Amino acid sequence: MTCEELLKALNDYVDDETMVAVCQEFAEHLVGCNPCQVVVDNIRKTIRLYKDGEPYPVPPACAARMRDALREKWKAVYPQSTG
């Protein structure tokens, strides 16, 4: 595989190594290429770091302002509502 072909297969392989036919060839390349194995692992860990990281809490002042704004909007859109 050329580098461009490797890079093209990299995304799909990172996402699901069993899914795409071209991943078969990429998987074969990985067997003999430790740097590429490390890159794949790095990318998977990068994604996990962002995906599983601590949430960003909504600042309390923002949450309070938003509650007030939503209450007003709700009254306008649902004038007969409960609550």
Next chain:
Amino acid sequence: MSLGKHLGWSVPPGWVGYTCPATLAFNLMNSPTSPLVDPDREIVRRAQAGDFPAFEALVERFQTRVYGLAFRMLGEPHDAEDVTQQTFLSLVEHLRDFREESAVAAWVLRIAANHALKLLRKRRGLPTVPLTDTSGTEEGYGDVPHPEFIAPWQDDPADLAERHEIRELIDRALADLDEKYRAVFVLRDVEGFSIQETADLLGISEANVKVRLLRARLTLRERLTRVLGDEAARVFPDHQHS
């Protein structure tokens, strides 16, 4: 990793491209867009009937996630606050339009993503929408940056995520990404939208989503690995670029 492999199942010989049923089912049930198992539908139905406390419960359920999506896409807390408020105001207005074709989470996050993208475009001050490829041209893999610093990470992401300085590192790395790559990474890898959904949200082709996603992943990988990688275990590619 395939769930089946994790459970010790093997792919039948010659079944290239096979995805085991367990993985399919797991992905279907846990995707943010899956309508199959959606605990939020009852809350939405009550809100649609005019129950404001139910709507407040919906806000409570999603505001952190919406704020997180907006903050990652925009990089500015005040902009993230604006998008969060706009998202839930939109929900009030369009609550009765939700017809349960998708999971509630996907619907809410899609609205949030659209508001975040509008703000990104407004920031650029351009009448057109440069995040989209109005020219219809496909972006190529030819100039995607090749990995340079290649080394295994010394720590597991689960341990890294708890460290304050790592949070600053990953926030800065994401904020420094070009907006069009950042948007794809946040929508696809962080929020779990599919390639097709990401393409629809951004108004670009699926092929361009994949190229931008690769750029984002490789850029972030490079940046983070230079800090988190084990220098002593650094490796170098042994194949020539072609």
